[in-house]
Amino acid sequence: MLMPKKERFLEEVLSYIKFPFDRENIKTELESHIVEKIDDYMEQGYDVEKAEELAINDIGDAKEIGMELNKEHNALLGWLWKITNGMVVLFIIGNLFFVGVPFFITFFSSSPINDIDKSSIVYQMDIDEQVKLDNTVIHFTNIVYQDNGELNIFFEHYDTKLWGTGWSLGTIGEITDNLGNTYRARSACSAGIKTKCIHSLDNFSKKADTLIISYDSYNRKYKVEISLQVGENDE
Amino acid sequence: MSRGKKLLRNMIVLGLLLYVFLNRSSLYLNPLSAHEDSERSIHYGPSEVVHIENFEGGKYVLGKYDKWVSCNMVSKVFFFLWGFGSDPTGFENDQTKAVDYTWAAINHNFKLYGIINDDRVKKIEITLGNGKVLIQTDFYDDLFLFTWRDTLDEDWNFKNIRGYDANNNIIFEEEY
Numbered sequence: 001m002l003m004p005k006k007e008r009f010l011e012e013v014l015s016y017i018k019f020p021f022d023r024e025n026i027k028t029e030l031e032s033h034i035v036e037k038i039d040d041y042m043e044q045g046y047d048v049e050k051a052e053e054l055a056i057n058d059i060g061d062a063k064e065i066g067m068e069l070n071k072e073h074n075a076l077l078g079w080l081w082k083i084t085n086g087m088v089v090l091f092i093i094g095n096l097f098f099v100g101v102p103f104f105i106t107f108f109s110s111s112p113i114n115d116i117d118k119s120s121i122v123y124q125m126d127i128d129e130q131v132k133l134d135n136t137v138i139h140f141t142n143i144v145y146q147d148n149g150e151l152n153i154f155f156e157h158y159d160t161k162l163w164g165t166g167w168s169l170g171t172i173g174e175i176t177d178n179l180g181n182t183y184r185a186r187s188a189c190s191a192g193i194k195t196k197c198i199h200s201l202d203n204f205s206k207k208a209d210t211l212i213i214s215y216d217s218y219n220r221k222y223k224v225e226i227s228l229q230v231g232e233n234d235e
Numbered sequence: 236m237s238r239g240k241k242l243l244r245n246m247i248v249l250g251l252l253l254y255v256f257l258n259r260s261s262l263y264l265n266p267l268s269a270h271e272d273s274e275r276s277i278h279y280g281p282s283e284v285v286h287i288e289n290f291e292g293g294k295y296v297l298g299k300y301d302k303w304v305s306c307n308m309v310s311k312v313f314f315f316l317w318g319f320g321s322d323p324t325g326f327e328n329d330q331t332k333a334v335d336y337t338w339a340a341i342n343h344n345f346k347l348y349g350i351i352n353d354d355r356v357k358k359i360e361i362t363l364g365n366g367k368v369l370i371q372t373d374f375y376d377d378l379f380l381f382t383w384r385d386t387l388d389e390d391w392n393f394k395n396i397r398g399y400d401a402n403n404n405i406i407f408e409e410e411y
Binding site for chain 2 (some may be wrong): 038049074077078084085088091092094095098099102133134135136159161166167186200217218219220231
């Protein structure tokens with residue numbers, strides 16, 4: 001049913017509403033209110049045109065109503081609310097990437113010890129040595145000696161701030177044995193909140209019974225000594 | 236819920252999300268926080284910040300830590316945030332030299348910084364490959380810092396450094 005007066009009235013009221021995202025709701029509410037009144041008048045025997053005119057007169061002055069509604073639907077508050085809604089969504093997406101991905105990697109990446117060929121293992125030791133460099137905790141977990149003379153050191157490291165990030169751990173220190181040999185390590189690490197690493201030392205002396213890891217850099221120091229199963233690999 | 240309350244809720248949620256984002260993304264609201272975390276996470280310092288200087292894309296933070304001298308770079312990210320740059324650790328000062336220094340070039344940004352071990356040195360002069368001479372007489376405690384940018388058509392590499400006393404006598408000289 002065409003109701004041009006009602007449409008004009010609504011259009012005028014809405015022209016005072018500065019926050020555009022509220023206009024549709026205001027229009028729906030006001031329109032249903034006017035239609036109710038029109039129905040009332042029609043039930044009393046008025047024709048549509050007269051009922052529409054009376055209903056609009058009952059509602060009041062479009063300008064006054066528009067200005068009042070505009071005050072209630074504060075545009076500044078509305079825009080701030082709308083902008084912060086968008087920002088919340090953006091930050092949730094950003095955090096899913098920056099927090100979610102490292103957590104995912106941490107929980108689902110396997111230990112590099114699983115990559116060692118089991119048939120090549122001469123001996124394997126579980127160790128539990130922990131050291132701390134500033135906020136970084138380094139936890140040495142396993143030693144695996146292989147029949148090709150390769151000694152593998154397994155360790156994990158993480159930041160005590162949990163979410164903390166920063167430069168990756170460059171070195172765990174100088175690696176030597178009790179016989180005075182120094183070794184260069186090939187290293188590989190996973191990513192994630194808790195990083196799992198392997199350091200592999202080629203041609204590790206079969207006669208050495210202690211592995212020594214010494215860190216001494218920029219006034220930070222630690223020394224880890226690990227007794228090896230020399231009897232079992234000394235043929 | 237009123238719109239005011241919804242806005243307050245959004246602000247609280249945003250604060251929490253921003254906190255997590257900044258911590259996990261290695262981004263900071265101020266350059267010194269980026270510098271301090273950069274040093275700590277590489278297990279160096281904390282250095283005493285002696286001078287901060289702007290460069291295109293960030294800031295140089297000149298500092299001293301025990302026997303080391305450093306000039307960390309922190310980068311400006313997304314217009315108002317700060318992140319790690321490069322070169323956070325320092326060189327060990329050789330006190331037997333009247334002037335000890337190092338230099339580096341990263342993305343067209345050159346820096347030469349060092350320390351004056353001989354009190355007689357009152358002026359540091361460096362010469363670049365294109366013949367340009369840079370001079371510094373006002374030091375930051377006993378530290379100095381030269382910064383410059385290169386262009387592709389000239390040789391902007393560092394060639395020579397000299398330290399002069401108050402009478403313009405050369406106390407220290409080194410070629411690169």
